[in-house]
Amino acid sequence: MQVSIDQDLCCSSGQCVATVPEVFEQDDHDGLVRVRRTTLAPALHADVRLASVLCPGGAITVTEDRPAGGRGA
Numbered sequence: 001m002q003v004s005i006d007q008d009l010c011c012s013s014g015q016c017v018a019t020v021p022e023v024f025e026q027d028d029h030d031g032l033v034r035v036r037r038t039t040l041a042p043a044l045h046a047d048v049r050l051a052s053v054l055c056p057g058g059a060i061t062v063t064e065d066r067p068a069g070g071r072g073a
């Protein structure tokens with residue numbers, strides 16, 4: 001899983017930082033959120049998905065890993 005933030009959509013609510021501080025951090029000066037790490041350990045996946053759903057700006061994009069060896073549809 002990978003995660004990114006569109007800072008043009010971020011309204012600096014801080015919801016994601018409160019939900020997963022291991023992944024998201026908020027700048028003290030401009031209030032914008034940044035991703036601490038883009039590739040996430042499996043233990044963080046559920047919380048990051050929740051942060052994405054809760055984000056009021058729709059600014060968080062989660063990209064799920066594709067299964068290895070899959071042939072697609």
Ligand code: SF4
Nearest residue numbers: 010011013014016055
């Ligand atoms: S929850 Fe969304 S809008 Fe709020 S700070 Fe995080 S990325 Fe920005």
